[in-house]
Amino acid sequence: MHFNIQRLAAPFRTSVYYTVLAAEALTWILLGAGVWFAALRIRTAAQELTAGQSPETFQNYLLSLPPEQLAAFAGQLKAFVIQFFALVVVVPIALFLVFAVSRAVVWHLLEKREWHVRYRRWIGMSLIAVVLFVVAFAIYGVLKLIFASFLGNTLLSIVNVLVLSLLWCGYLIMKFTAFSFFMKHDAIWSSWGHAFAQLKHRRNLIVLGSAVALLIVLQIVQYPLRSWYFLHPMGAIVVPLVLLLLFVTWLRLFVVNDKAM
Numbered sequence: 001m002h003f004n005i006q007r008l009a010a011p012f013r014t015s016v017y018y019t020v021l022a023a024e025a026l027t028w029i030l031l032g033a034g035v036w037f038a039a040l041r042i043r044t045a046a047q048e049l050t051a052g053q054s055p056e057t058f059q060n061y062l063l064s065l066p067p068e069q070l071a072a073f074a075g076q077l078k079a080f081v082i083q084f085f086a087l088v089v090v091v092p093i094a095l096f097l098v099f100a101v102s103r104a105v106v107w108h109l110l111e112k113r114e115w116h117v118r119y120r121r122w123i124g125m126s127l128i129a130v131v132l133f134v135v136a137f138a139i140y141g142v143l144k145l146i147f148a149s150f151l152g153n154t155l156l157s158i159v160n161v162l163v164l165s166l167l168w169c170g171y172l173i174m175k176f177t178a179f180s181f182f183m184k185h186d187a188i189w190s191s192w193g194h195a196f197a198q199l200k201h202r203r204n205l206i207v208l209g210s211a212v213a214l215l216i217v218l219q220i221v222q223y224p225l226r227s228w229y230f231l232h233p234m235g236a237i238v239v240p241l242v243l244l245l246l247f248v249t250w251l252r253l254f255v256v257n258d259k260a261m
Contacts (some may be wrong), residue, residue: 007254007257007258008210008214008254010053010252010253010254010257011249011250011253011257012250014253016109016110016253017249017250017253018180019109020106020109020110020249020252020253021245021246021249022170023102023105023106023109024102024106024245024248024249025245027098027099027102027105027106028241028245031095031098031099034091034094034095034098035091035095037091038087038088038091041083041087042083042084043166045080045083045084046080049076049077049080096126096127096130097123099126100119100122100123100125100127101117101119101122101221103122103125103126103179104117104119104122105181105236107179107180107182107212108183110252110253110256111180111183111256113183118186121182121186121188125178125179125182125188125191128178128188128192129178129179132171132174132175133171136167136168136170136171137167137208139167140163140164140167143163144160144163146161147159149165155161161216161219162212162216165212165215165219166208166212168215169208169211169212169215169251170199170208171249172211172251172252172255172257173204173208173211173251174195174196174199175195176252176255176256177194177198177204177239177250177255178191178194178195178197178229179191180255180256181195184225201208203258207254207255210254211251211254214247214250215247218243218247222243223238224239225239
């Protein structure tokens with residue numbers, strides 16, 4: 001037991017944990033700022049287009065416009081549509097590229113390697129990671145609907161937490177295993193194939209169990225904060241995100257250290 005606790009706590013005792021944590025925090029702040037900027041620009045453009053009117057008032061205003069003013073408005077609408085689609089397309093692509101490069105930064109800091117990056121391969125690794133993330137949570141959505149059809153509310157809440165924790169931790173362990181292998185061999189498909197092959201090993205099941213247990217503990221310790229979360233909505237967002245970031249950074253180092261043993 002003492003040995004297991006030491007292994008679980010080992011990542012927190014390394015300087016690289018805090019270096020990677022800082023890099024991850026900066027990455028997600030930049031990504032969040034990008035999403036906020038895009039949403040703000042779309043909202044501002046929409047308000048300028050409608051002059052802040054409600055949909056019903058704006059519809060009546062359009063119907064009352066003479067043809068020449070309606071033609072001028074059509075030009076404004078066209079400019080808004082172009083800006084909207086530019087933000088919807090360009091910003092996500094830019095944010096994804098930032099995310100892909102940040103993966104290279106994080107893993108080079110973690111492995112203490114010299115900067116030697118083939119960007120296309122890191123983009124490919126990151127793209128597969130994003131696709132698998134979507135697949136994992138699509139599976140969760142399907143399972144949630146199935147369980148909701150025959151479980152009561154209390155039991156359903158418990159099962160949802162367990163299933164979500166299992167899928168989330170399993171996804172992270174597989175992703176970190178793939179990226180760790182990729183750092184050594186620089187091969188995209190071999191890295192993910194290796195990660196999938198490792199899922200059946202007993203050692204990985206132990207890592208998964210440890211990760212799920214810690215994630216559930218982090219959720220339980222937040223229950224006393226529910227009243228505070230209700231009064232402070234921003235805190236209800238920030239605190240769980242900080243805990244999640246701490247957990248993900250810990251799990252990354254735990255998986256890498258486990259593979260090195």
